[in-house]
Amino acid sequence: xxxxxxxxxxxxxxxxxxCAPADVKELFEFTDVIFSIGPxxxxxxxxxxxxxxxxxxxxxxxxxxxxxxxxxxxxxxxESLLDFVKNGIAKDIIGPEGARYVPYLTAIFLFILVGNxxxxxxxINFPITxxxxxxxxxxIVTYVIFVFIGFGKNKFRFLLDxxxxxxxxxxxxxxxxxxxxxxxxxxxxFTLAVRLFANMVAGHLMLTxxxxxxxxxxxxxxxxxxxxxxxxxxxxxxxxxxLFEIVxxxxxxxxxxxxxxxxxxxxxxxxx
Amino acid sequence: xxxLIATILYxxxxxxxxxxSLVLPETxxxxxxxxxxxxxxxxxxxxxxxxxxxxxxxxxxAVSGELAGAEKAKVEAESLLSDYxxxxxxxxxxxxxxxxxxRVTAEQMKTDLLAKAEGEADNIRSKARDDASxxxxxxxxxxxxxxxxxxxxxxxxxxxxxxxxxxxxALIDRYLGDLETL
Amino acid sequence: MEGNIEVLKGAIALIGYxxxxxxxxVGIGIVVGNAITAMARQPEMAGTIRTTMFLGIAFxxxxxxxxxxxxxxx
Numbered sequence: 001x002x003x004x005x006x007x008x009x010x011x012x013x014x015x016x017x018x019c020a021p022a023d024v025k026e027l028f029e030f031t032d033v034i035f036s037i038g039p040x041x042x043x044x045x046x047x048x049x050x051x052x053x054x055x056x057x058x059x060x061x062x063x064x065x066x067x068x069x070x071x072x073x074x075x076x077x078x079e080s081l082l083d084f085v086k087n088g089i090a091k092d093i094i095g096p097e098g099a100r101y102v103p104y105l106t107a108i109f110l111f112i113l114v115g116n117x118x119x120x121x122x123x124i125n126f127p128i129t130x131x132x133x134x135x136x137x138x139x140i141v142t143y144v145i146f147v148f149i150g151f152g153k154n155k156f157r158f159l160l161d162x163x164x165x166x167x168x169x170x171x172x173x174x175x176x177x178x179x180x181x182x183x184x185x186x187x188x189x190f191t192l193a194v195r196l197f198a199n200m201v202a203g204h205l206m207l208t209x210x211x212x213x214x215x216x217x218x219x220x221x222x223x224x225x226x227x228x229x230x231x232x233x234x235x236x237x238x239x240x241x242x243l244f245e246i247v248x249x250x251x252x253x254x255x256x257x258x259x260x261x262x263x264x265x266x267x268x269x270x271x272x
Numbered sequence: 273x274x275x276l277i278a279t280i281l282y283x284x285x286x287x288x289x290x291x292x293s294l295v296l297p298e299t300x301x302x303x304x305x306x307x308x309x310x311x312x313x314x315x316x317x318x319x320x321x322x323x324x325x326x327x328x329x330x331x332x333x334a335v336s337g338e339l340a341g342a343e344k345a346k347v348e349a350e351s352l353l354s355d356y357x358x359x360x361x362x363x364x365x366x367x368x369x370x371x372x373x374x375r376v377t378a379e380q381m382k383t384d385l386l387a388k389a390e391g392e393a394d395n396i397r398s399k400a401r402d403d404a405s406x407x408x409x410x411x412x413x414x415x416x417x418x419x420x421x422x423x424x425x426x427x428x429x430x431x432x433x434x435x436x437x438x439x440x441x442a443l444i445d446r447y448l449g450d451l452e453t454l
Numbered sequence: 455m456e457g458n459i460e461v462l463k464g465a466i467a468l469i470g471y472x473x474x475x476x477x478x479x480v481g482i483g484i485v486v487g488n489a490i491t492a493m494a495r496q497p498e499m500a501g502t503i504r505t506t507m508f509l510g511i512a513f514x515x516x517x518x519x520x521x522x523x524x525x526x527x528x
Binding site for chain 1: 501505508509512513515516519520522523
């Protein structure tokens with residue numbers, strides 16, 4: 001909502017056909033401190049971070065609170081979500097050792113899922129994962145976990161076999177080694193973070209741009225007359241993207257968790 | 273030319289601080305994100321998953337307990353059924369036995385009755401025969417006496433003298449005995 | 455003068471991102487297409503293939519993501 005108000009002040013409905021924000025940052029950075037605890041000033045973004053955390057906690061709490069023989073419909077949804085992460089991701093990809101990583105995978109899946117779905121939640125309309133802090137932090141945690149396990153399970157063979165892969169012909173070995181080294185230790189965490197971040201930024205941009213333009217043009221009908229009809233295709237397209245973004249939100253949460261599991265698996269069963 | 277490059281560089285510096293911040297995590301947000309994620313992680317780790325496991329375990333136990341109960345009930349029912357069957361078979365054989373007994377008894381009774389009836393009939397017959405023979409012998413002895421008397425009387429009349437009935441009775445008896453043997 | 459350079463820089467960054475997106479676009483198409491072929495041929499392996507497909511997409515996508523970041527940095 002904030003973004004809409006911001007944009008409507010700047011939008012030149014007479015000359016333009018779409019309301020593009022002058023500065024993309026306006027859509028993502030809320031610098032107004034609403035209240036502060038100690039040194040930490042709570043901007044809207046930070047409040048949403050905690051809101052996401054409490055939504056996850058609340059969903060789990062109300063889904064699992066009562067230990068009933070026959071769970072409620074809501075309980076079934078929560079239980080099947082947890083079961084999906086446990087069996088569909090952890091056990092399927094990592095194998096029997098995956099049980100150790102179920103808490104982490106479940107936590108990132110639910111946190112990212114709720115954070116992503118904030119994008120399409122009315123009145124919130126802001127994916128917290130489009131702030132680099134969340135994806136970067138989670139990617140770093142995954143990175144630390146899989147590097148730590150890699151070195152813990154394989155000692156220095158983890159690094160050595162990566163840069164000097166014995167199954168590759170000797171002529172290409174240094175090249176493959178270099179690519180593997182860069183891929184594992186640099187690109188993995190980077191792409192893991194940026195994939196989520198970029199998807200959410202792009203989704204949020206499209207939604208605000210299209211829905212915002214649609215609403216602004218249609219509401220400017222008294223001033224610009226028939227030109228306000230420009231808002232209709234924008235709004236319709238925005239609604240289409242809105243549905244699409246729901247899918248993207250779930251998919252990106254799944255992919256982030258899946259790739260975390262795959263990276264952990266590659267360290268648990270390190271074979272070269 | 274140098275001015276142009278300098279302007280570009282200047283522009284770059286001025287510009288780069290503006291949009292780069294979008295792709296770099298902000299310190300305050302990073303801290304908040306870490307805390308928020310920690311809340312989720314510890315809640316999932318310490319409460320949600322153990323609770324879910326416990327629920328699933330109790331559910332499993334309840335189901336298996338119910339299954340065991342059902343199994344027990346089934347076994348019980350089966351034993352009950354076999355009991356009933358045995359009892360039924362017992363009752364049937366008992367019935368058969370009783371029937372057999374009854375039949376045997378009836379048979380026996382019949383034979384008894386028949387034997388009794390026959391015996392009675394025999395009795396009656398023999399009694400009748402005895403009676404008849406007694407009657408006959410009585411009639412015979414009567415007849416003998418009368419014949420004797422009559423003969424004596426007749427002889428007396430014929431002879432004209434009174435015959436001593438007692439003295440000649442023996443003679444008459446012998447005569448009649450001879451007559452009987454004829 | 456200054457405004458022109460701004461616009462020019464934005465345009466170059468856009469072109470750069472567009473170029474960076476071409477390769478990964480083709481690559482992801484190939485990855486997904488082959489994954490679908492494989493799934494159609496062996497539906498019982500669909501789970502494994504899907505995982506591998508996402509992994510392949512993740513690797514292929516890296517270049518586009520770098521381009522995306524560079525677009526903001528430039």
